[in-house]
Amino acid sequence: MSSEKILLEVRGLKKYFPVRAGILRRVVAQVKAVDGVDMYIKERETLGLVGESGCGKTTAGRSILRLLEPTAGEVLFRSKKLAEAGGEYMEVDVAAAPRKLLKSLRRDMQIIFQDPYSSLNPRMTVGAIVGEPLLVHGISQGREREERVRELLGSVGLKPDHMQRYPHEFSGGQRQRIGVARALALDPQLVVADEPVSALDVSIQAQVLNLLESLQEEFGLTYLFVAHDLSVVKHISDRVAVMYLGRIVELAETEALFSNPKHPYTEALMSAVPVPDPDYNVERILLAGDVPSPVNPPSGCYFHPRCRYRKEVCETDSPTYRDLGGEHFVTCHFADTLNLQPVRTI
Amino acid sequence: MAVIKKKSTFLAIFWRQFSRNRMALAGGMLVVFFTVIAILAPFLAPHDPRTPNIRNRMQPPSEEHLLGTDALGRDMLSRTIHGARISLLIAVLAVALSITIGILLGSLAGYYGGLFDSLLMRFVDLVLSFPTLYLLITLVALVGPSIFMLVLVMGGLGWTGTARIVRAEFLRLREQEFSEAARAIGAGNLRIMFRHLLPNAMAPIIVATTLGVPGVILGESALSFLGLGVLPPEMSWGTLVNAGLPFFRTAWWLPIFPGLAIFLCVLGFNFLGDGLRDALDPRLKR
Numbered sequence: 001m002s003s004e005k006i007l008l009e010v011r012g013l014k015k016y017f018p019v020r021a022g023i024l025r026r027v028v029a030q031v032k033a034v035d036g037v038d039m040y041i042k043e044r045e046t047l048g049l050v051g052e053s054g055c056g057k058t059t060a061g062r063s064i065l066r067l068l069e070p071t072a073g074e075v076l077f078r079s080k081k082l083a084e085a086g087g088e089y090m091e092v093d094v095a096a097a098p099r100k101l102l103k104s105l106r107r108d109m110q111i112i113f114q115d116p117y118s119s120l121n122p123r124m125t126v127g128a129i130v131g132e133p134l135l136v137h138g139i140s141q142g143r144e145r146e147e148r149v150r151e152l153l154g155s156v157g158l159k160p161d162h163m164q165r166y167p168h169e170f171s172g173g174q175r176q177r178i179g180v181a182r183a184l185a186l187d188p189q190l191v192v193a194d195e196p197v198s199a200l201d202v203s204i205q206a207q208v209l210n211l212l213e214s215l216q217e218e219f220g221l222t223y224l225f226v227a228h229d230l231s232v233v234k235h236i237s238d239r240v241a242v243m244y245l246g247r248i249v250e251l252a253e254t255e256a257l258f259s260n261p262k263h264p265y266t267e268a269l270m271s272a273v274p275v276p277d278p279d280y281n282v283e284r285i286l287l288a289g290d291v292p293s294p295v296n297p298p299s300g301c302y303f304h305p306r307c308r309y310r311k312e313v314c315e316t317d318s319p320t321y322r323d324l325g326g327e328h329f330v331t332c333h334f335a336d337t338l339n340l341q342p343v344r345t346i
Numbered sequence: 347m348a349v350i351k352k353k354s355t356f357l358a359i360f361w362r363q364f365s366r367n368r369m370a371l372a373g374g375m376l377v378v379f380f381t382v383i384a385i386l387a388p389f390l391a392p393h394d395p396r397t398p399n400i401r402n403r404m405q406p407p408s409e410e411h412l413l414g415t416d417a418l419g420r421d422m423l424s425r426t427i428h429g430a431r432i433s434l435l436i437a438v439l440a441v442a443l444s445i446t447i448g449i450l451l452g453s454l455a456g457y458y459g460g461l462f463d464s465l466l467m468r469f470v471d472l473v474l475s476f477p478t479l480y481l482l483i484t485l486v487a488l489v490g491p492s493i494f495m496l497v498l499v500m501g502g503l504g505w506t507g508t509a510r511i512v513r514a515e516f517l518r519l520r521e522q523e524f525s526e527a528a529r530a531i532g533a534g535n536l537r538i539m540f541r542h543l544l545p546n547a548m549a550p551i552i553v554a555t556t557l558g559v560p561g562v563i564l565g566e567s568a569l570s571f572l573g574l575g576v577l578p579p580e581m582s583w584g585t586l587v588n589a590g591l592p593f594f595r596t597a598w599w600l601p602i603f604p605g606l607a608i609f610l611c612v613l614g615f616n617f618l619g620d621g622l623r624d625a626l627d628p629r630l631k632r
Contacts, residue, residue: 107532
């Protein structure tokens with residue numbers, strides 16, 4: 001499905017949140033929510049981003065879109081619209097884009113939110129919500145805009161006469177479709193889907209996932225798909241990145257990651273996936289303790305306090321994020337030698 | 347079987363809640379009553395409120411003068427009706443001023459936060475820590491009594507509560523995903539503040555507005571009563587009470603009826619405000 005052209009490249013992305021205390025509100029510590037993420041997304045592919053709660057996956061997605069100001073790093077994006085005159089792609093660093101450029105970049109990069117309830121303004125009609133991006137960017141007026149909104153609602157499986165209604169008149173799944181229509185209004189290249197189905201009923205999840213897949217076909221979209229549900233990620237992603245404590249521990253093609261995990265954390269995460277087979281006895285790998293605080297991450301490899309394969313070097317040296325070959329990236333000293341168990345079925 | 351179609355628009359839900367509350371309905375009626383009187387005063391007043399008629403002075407309530415006449419023989423009903431005009435005009439203008447200031451400063455503080463927010467909120471604390479009436483008296487004594495100055499001073503002091511409410515609402519709303527969604531589609535700060543956040547903060551603002559009116563009416567009456575507000579020959583309810591009080595023993599109707607008007611009007615606004623709060627903002631329910 002994906003071509004080999006790289007659409008977005010993230011280099012050394014960091015997002016720290018200051019912890020302030022005292023009357024003077026001095027910065028006493030930093031929450032290192034995203035602590036040096038490198039990855040690229042190819043055109044028209046779906047990159048899944050997984051990890052447990054608090055690992056920084058949502059923060060990473062928002063920093064890429066600059067809904068949060070990144071603390072450091074580059075987000076290189078190859079925009080088609082900005083270069084339309086020349087016919088070529090134009091590469092821009094989203095993280096450093098000045099205000100005006102950032103606004104035009106919004107036309108290329110959009111987001112679908114997790115919560116279909118709080119992500120739609122309750123005081124605006126569906127037509128106003130979906131049409132607002134067009135209004136803000138001065139793309140079309142009056143009748144033309146209305147026509148475009150109808151079209152968008154149609155392509156996400158809603159009726160055009162839903163335009164006059166308010167969000168509270170819709171179900172969760174329908175509301176999520178409204179959010180998708182809004183994201184597509186500007187005809188973006190990249191869509192960050194921030195847990196787009198985790199707030200929905202299981203029966204509705206499949207519908208929305210299928211919608212996202214068919215829209216990807218239809219409009220040539222590239223997805224950064226943030227999720228914690230591995231079965232969903234496996235279903236939709238071409239490649240998957242696993243995050244732990246603000247860093248990517250492993251990134252590989254979906255098949256390779258699930259059948260041949262190279263990082264102990266990935267192995268543990270996989271073993272936690274429920275398998276719909278009562279006779280299947282899997283050895284679950286129970287990680288000891290909690291996720292360490294991102295304010296004060298462990299020394300060396302961030303995962304070492306919970307890793308069952310750890311050796312001395314893990315406590316002192318931070319492993320580098322490297323390519324094992326075949327675009328299988330991993331952050332582990334012993335990735336070449338460990339023999340980890342794959343997931344049998346999902 | 348009859349199918350009852352329940353409308354679920356915002357207004358329909360609001361009305362269902364509100365109309366259940368009898369006190370609020372009564373309050374609303376009082377407010378409408380006084381508003382109509384204020385607007386139509388020249389047509390409703392049976393006599394000219396300013397023309398003296400010495401032969402008829404100090405008449406108790408009668409058929410000709412329902413609320414009696416004052417020391418110069420002027421019809422008290424007409425004077426009270428015209429008093430509603432000034433009293434309500436001052437209240438509406440002062441509240442409009444304070445709500446506008448409150449919305450502007452509160453939005454900026456809640457949306458941007460930071461130093462401006464801290465400074466503004468400390469200033470609000472400061473203003474609120476003064477007893478309002480003394481502050482009003484001092485300020486009016488400084489600038490001189492006039493309707494314009496009354497509006498300016500009371501409007502200029504009354505915005506603090508609104509600013510706090512709006513700020514708190516903005517702090518809550520700006521964390522909602524729809525404001526992030528607005529940023530994601532490229533909407534500017536002003537658009538997010540006034541198109542997305544403010545409409546969602548309207549309920550408490552409407553309540554604050556309604557509950558702000560009686561405060562101003564009372565403040566104006568108090569100042570006028572003290573001779574620092576509306577000065578004769580202009581008449582507000584406060585000036586009428588002030589003018590009538592010396593005759594309380596001999597002509598009780600002079601201070602009682604304008605006083606009653608103040609009482610009922612303030613009561614009406616308070617009931618209406620409480621009802622609106624319960625219907626619009628379920629979180630504040632007792």
